[in-house]
Amino acid sequence: MIAPIGSANLPTAQAEPSPLQDITIVSDAKLTDRLPDDLPSDPMHWADAWLKEATAAKVQRNPNSMTIASVAADSQPSSRVVLCKDFVPDPGYLVFYTNYRSQKSLEWTVNPRAAALMHWDSLGRQVRIEGTIVRSPEEESDAYFASRDWGSQLGAWGSDQSETIASHDALVSQIRQRAANLGLTLDPDTQTLADDNIPLIARPAHWGGFRLWATAIELWIEGKNRVHDRARWQRDIVRTSAHTFSVTPWTGVRLQP
Numbered sequence: 001m002i003a004p005i006g007s008a009n010l011p012t013a014q015a016e017p018s019p020l021q022d023i024t025i026v027s028d029a030k031l032t033d034r035l036p037d038d039l040p041s042d043p044m045h046w047a048d049a050w051l052k053e054a055t056a057a058k059v060q061r062n063p064n065s066m067t068i069a070s071v072a073a074d075s076q077p078s079s080r081v082v083l084c085k086d087f088v089p090d091p092g093y094l095v096f097y098t099n100y101r102s103q104k105s106l107e108w109t110v111n112p113r114a115a116a117l118m119h120w121d122s123l124g125r126q127v128r129i130e131g132t133i134v135r136s137p138e139e140e141s142d143a144y145f146a147s148r149d150w151g152s153q154l155g156a157w158g159s160d161q162s163e164t165i166a167s168h169d170a171l172v173s174q175i176r177q178r179a180a181n182l183g184l185t186l187d188p189d190t191q192t193l194a195d196d197n198i199p200l201i202a203r204p205a206h207w208g209g210f211r212l213w214a215t216a217i218e219l220w221i222e223g224k225n226r227v228h229d230r231a232r233w234q235r236d237i238v239r240t241s242a243h244t245f246s247v248t249p250w251t252g253v254r255l256q257p
């Protein structure tokens with residue numbers, strides 16, 4: 001299947017039906033949802049279940065999208081959306097992929113703290129997760145990169161994420177040049193593959209996964225008349241290897257909304 005490289009002014013193969021047409025809207029029944037009086041001891045499993053529910057219910061185009069914040073050396077926070085590609089409730093981290101030279105990645109090399117936020121408006125639910133950022137194991141990033149289509153793989157090579165560029169045209173020609181370097185032959189007019197011969201594309205060393213190991217999590221449920229339900233859990237984590245931590249049990253408290 002020949003796919004476009006996804007540049008804004010380039011033609012796409014076919015208009016797809018809107019993924020929002022089957023959207024689920026939070027119902028009155030849902031607004032009676034609450035966390036149990038005795039707060040659960042496994043909040044990451046709750047968040048995982050909510051993510052799975054949001055995915056199954058097709059509540060939005062990218063139900064796994066999350067805002068993630070980093071903090072610069074001058075204490076300025078910034079946030080952006082990334083896709084959560086793995087949610088691991090035990091021992092409790094989530095995984096996303098990005099360019100290791102991007103603004104957020106450079107900030108995490110100095111201050112490896114992050115805050116992630118998932119919000120499913122139509123389910124009336126929000127999850128906040130704070131914690132420590134480490135890189136994913138190389139072999140995990142390799143396996144994920146290999147599973148992606150050629151257009152996404154080219155994207156990782158083609159864009160020097162967070163760096164400036166003179167124009168959109170300059171970006172397109174940079175991507176075309178890098179595609180050629182990788183042995184990809186693009187059709188000059190459509191930017192689709194000119195033939196079905198897709199070479200094996202290796203993961204660039206500057207692109208890969210991060211794990212956000214949770215030290216705090218908050219679950220928020222929309223309630224009737226703004227009587228929302230809200231609880232926050234905390235725990236300690238101690239580094240045991242480049243990618244892993246040992247963890248203490250979660251302790252939770254209910255918060256006023």
Ligand SMILES: Cc1cc2nc3c(=O)[nH]c(=O)nc-3n(C[C@H](O)[C@H](O)[C@H](O)COP(=O)(O)O)c2cc1C
Nearest residue numbers: 062065080081082083097098099102103104105162
């Ligand atoms: C829905 C959506 C999903 C995105 N997913 C990712 C992602 O998984 N990884 C990524 O690096 N950027 C992703 N982006 C782009 C980021 O929001 C951001 O522009 C980019 O990572 C550069 O951020 P930085 O300059 O702050 O480091 C996504 C944007 C949107 C709107």
